[in-house]
Amino acid sequence: MLANKKIVLGVTGGIAAYKAIALTSKLSQAGATVQVILTEGAQKFVTPLSFQAISRQPVYLDTFDELDAGKIQHIDLADWADLFIVAPATANLIGKYANGIADDMLSTTLLATTAPVYIAPAMNVDMYQHPAVQDNLALLAKRGTHFIDPNEGYLACGYTGKGRLAEPEEIVAYLQRALSTKRPLAGKKLLVTAGPTQEQIDPVRYLTNYSSGKMGFSIAEAGAQMGAEVTLVAGPVNLPTPKGVNRIDVVSTDDMYQAVIKHYSDQDIVIKSAAVSDYRPAKQANEKIKKQSEQMAIELERTQDILKTLGEQKTTQFLVGFAAETTNVENYGKQKLIDKNLNAIVINDVSKAGIGFGSDDNEVLILVNDGTEIKIDQTSKLAIANQLLTEISRRLEDKEQ
Template identity: 45%
Template sequence: MKNMKVALYVTGSIAAYKSLTLARLLVKNGADVRVVMSNGAQKFVTPLAFQTLTKNNVFVDTFDEPNPKEITHIDIATWADLSIVAPATANTIAKIANGIADDVVSTTLLATPTQKIVVPAMNNNMWDNLATQRNIKQLEDDGIDILYPTDGFLAEGYAAKGRMIEPEEIILQVQQIMKKSELLAGKKILVTAGGTSEPIDPVRYITNRSSGKMGYAIAEACANAGAEVKLITASDMQVSNPNIEVERVITSNDMLDAVKNNFDSINVLIMAAAVSDYKSEVVSDQKIKKNGDYLEIRLKKTPDILKEVTKQKGNQFIVGFAAETQDLIVNAIKKLETKKLDLLLANDVSNDNIGFSSDNNQISFIDKNGVFAKTNIESKASISSKLVKILSERLD
C-alpha cells in the first residue's frame, strides 16, 4: 500500500469506531488517506479524530468548498487510487447500488472512477433482507469488491451475522484484492468496441446494433488490473476511467488503420467491436433522393481486421469475439481457426437477455482445444473480470 492514495468513507454505524483503527493501519502501511464522513458517522466519531490520524482534512459537507479552484468531492473522487467504504450501512449500500447521490458520501462515490471496496455493517435482519442482498449483488456485478460481514456480537446485544470484520482483516483482504489489480501490470492492451458505420450518402449509413458495452467493460477491467489500455471505439459512449486512452473511429477502414497503427507496440489485442461486413461500393456525395419503389445499392466486403493484423503478428495475444444466432460453437471454432486467434469469446445474440445493448451476457471461452469455460448469464463487468484472469494466466 506504500504511496497508495486511499479515500476512506465512514457512514452511520456504531462500527465507525473501528474505522479509526483502519485509518491508522492504512497510514502505517504507507497509504495517503483522506476521509469522507456522513452525518450519521459523525454521531459516533468525530472528524477531528480522523484528521489527527491521517494528517488530512476530513470532508463532511458536499457544499463545503474551501478551495475556490477545485470542487472537493470531484477532487477526492479522481485523486483516489482506491476507495474503501467502512462501515457501509444498508442505506449507503442501497445508494451506491442505485446511483443515488444525496449526501457527501454517495455523491463522491458516484464520481469515483477507480476501484471501490465496500465493508458492510448492520443488524442481521437488515443484512438478510432481500433488498440488501439484491443491492449487494448489484455492487458485485458492477465490479465492486465486498468484504462480507461476520457472525459476532451486535450492538443489539446478541450474536448474529452483520458485524463488520476487524480492521486487521480488512487490511489483509484489501492487500489480496490489490494483488488482483496487478494481474496485468506492465501489459499494453488494445481493445476495440462498438459497431462501425459505413456511409451510403451524406445522410445514410449501414451499421449494426452493437452498443459497445462489452468492449468498454473489458477496457475498464483491464485498466483496473493494471494494464496500459487503449480503447478504439466506434461508439459514442463516454469512458469514466481516466487510465484508458480513447481513439474514436467511424468506419471499418478507420478501425483497421487505428488497430494496425497500434498493433506493433501492444501485448494483447481484444477485438470486441462489431465491424461491418459490407459497405457501399459507391458513396454518393449528395443525398440520394427518393425515386421509385426500389433502390439498389451494390455492397462490397469490408477489410477483415483480424486477418490483416495476424499477418504482422509477433508475440501478441489476440482475442476475438463471435456473435452468432445459430450453431454458436461450430461457427466460433471455425472463426478461431481461420483467423488464427489465441482465444475467442462466443455469445448467442439471438437471446434478447444477452443480445446487443443488454447489460448482461453469456460467454463460451474457446481456444485451440475447444470450449474450456462457459459463464452464466451475468453482467458484462463480471465476464470482463473472468477474461482478465484468463489473460493473466495465458500471458504468464
C-alpha cells in the same frame, strides 16, 4: 487477496440492500471475516439474521446497543477493520460521510476508522447526477475514499440510467485488485476494439449494427485496473472513457482498421470485441439520395476483415476475437478460432434476452486454441472482462517462465 482480511460492510436503506447478502457470502467464501452494520433504513429491506447466518458474526444496528460492556463498539469495530465498504451507499449516507455527520452506528464507525474506505453508490439516476451528490463524491475522493461506480441499466424506480449497484462479483473483484500487491498485467500493452462502425450511404444515411460498445469498454476498464497500458479503439458510441485508458475514436471499418494496424506491432494482447460492418456501399453519394421509386437497391462490397488480417500478421500477440451469433453459436465460433488464427475466441448468443447488444450483462463461452473451454454464465460484462483477462494473464505468465 481477501483471505484473512477483516472487513466491515455497511448496508444502507436502498432496494439494492438485498445484493449485500450475496456480497457478504462472496467475501466470506474468499476467506474474509465480515462484520455487518445495518442502518435503520436497511432493516426495512433486509434482516439482521440473514447477514448473521452467512457471516457467522454479530450484526451491528445501534450505536448505543453495546454488545460488550468492556468495549465501545463503534471504536472497536473501526479499529478492527482492515478495510471498510459501504454497499449500497445511498445519497444520504454519502452526504453525511462527506460532511462529518455521525448520527447512527454506520456513520459514527465510518468517521472513527482509519482503514481504507470503499463506497458503492446506488440510487436513482437523477439523484446520482445531482450537483450536491456529485460534489460530495468529489470531496470524498479528494480525501482518499475509493468508489466502485454504479452500473447503468433499469432501476427499481422505473428509470433507466446510471445508479444500479455494482454486482457483488464486481465488488469482490474490485477489492481483490485493490489489495493485490502485483497487478497481473503490469508492463503489458493491451489493444481493445469496441462498438459498431458506420458505413456512409450518403451524407445523412449509413449502415451500422446494434453494438453498444459496453463489452469492449468493460475490457478496457478491467485491463487498466490490472495494470496494462490500454489503447481503446472505439466506434461511434456514447460511453465515458475508462480511467487510465488511451481512447481513439473512429467511424468506419476502414478507420478502425487503420488505427488498429498502426498500434498492432508492439501490443502484447489484442482483443477485438468491436462489431464492425462486414459490408459497405460500393459507392458513397456526395449528396442526399432523393426518393425516386418504391424500391432502391444499394450495391455493397466487403470491408477489410480486420481480425483475419491481424491473425495473418500475428507474431507474439495474444489475439482474441469475439463471435456474436444467433444460430450454431459454438460451431461458428470454433471455425472462426481456426480460420483467423486466434489464440482465443469469446462466443455469445446475442439472440438471448438480457445478454444481447446494449445489455449490461452477457453469457459467454471462451474457447482457447489449446483446447480449453471456459463457460461463464450470465453476469455483468465487467465481471466477464475480469475473468477473460485473468485467463490471458495466466497464459502469458506461463509462457514467460
